[in-house]
Amino acid sequence: MAQVHLRKVTRENFRECLNLQVTELQKGWVAANTQSLAEAYVDPNLFPLGVYDAAACGYEQPEVPMIGFTMYELAAGVGFIMRLMIDEKYQGQGYGRATVLEVVRRLKLHPDVESSRLVVEKGMK
């Protein structure tokens, strides 16, 4: 089963984050990562994270590429998973599911979070 490692988006890895791509069809379902990072820059309640295979865990400079991006919001006791994307090259291998599980695990550990929600666009399959 795929497992992921989530890591803050920083000066070191933000370019990788901007280069991640979804398919043409999927572009309408998730905001571009540039927009998400801009939103996070002005809103301290937003937490943008790069998604890596779990092989990156424990390494200061991961030797494996960033494969996706997720961002959650903490607001009034609720943890919202606002954004989730896995690069088209790495889709269909269980990383999307593993990312949701890992974000929910983190939200459950947060003392201010009473429930978690996932935001989805109408029309998604």
Ligand SMILES: CC(C)(COP(=O)(O)OP(=O)(O)OC[C@H]1O[C@@H](n2cnc3c(N)ncnc32)[C@H](O)[C@@H]1OP(=O)(O)O)[C@@H](O)C(=O)NCCC(=O)NCCS
């Ligand atoms: C949604 C997304 C994150 C899934 O990532 P992924 O790594 O391919 O997903 P997984 O491999 O973990 O698959 C998870 C489940 O979704 C299903 N799935 C994956 N891609 C699918 C597709 N294109 N159509 C239908 N089902 C799909 C898988 O079959 C799997 O279900 P199962 O475990 O019951 O078989 C990815 O397709 C993506 O980045 N999409 C574009 C952005 C988006 O729509 N984000 C969500 C809204 S913010």
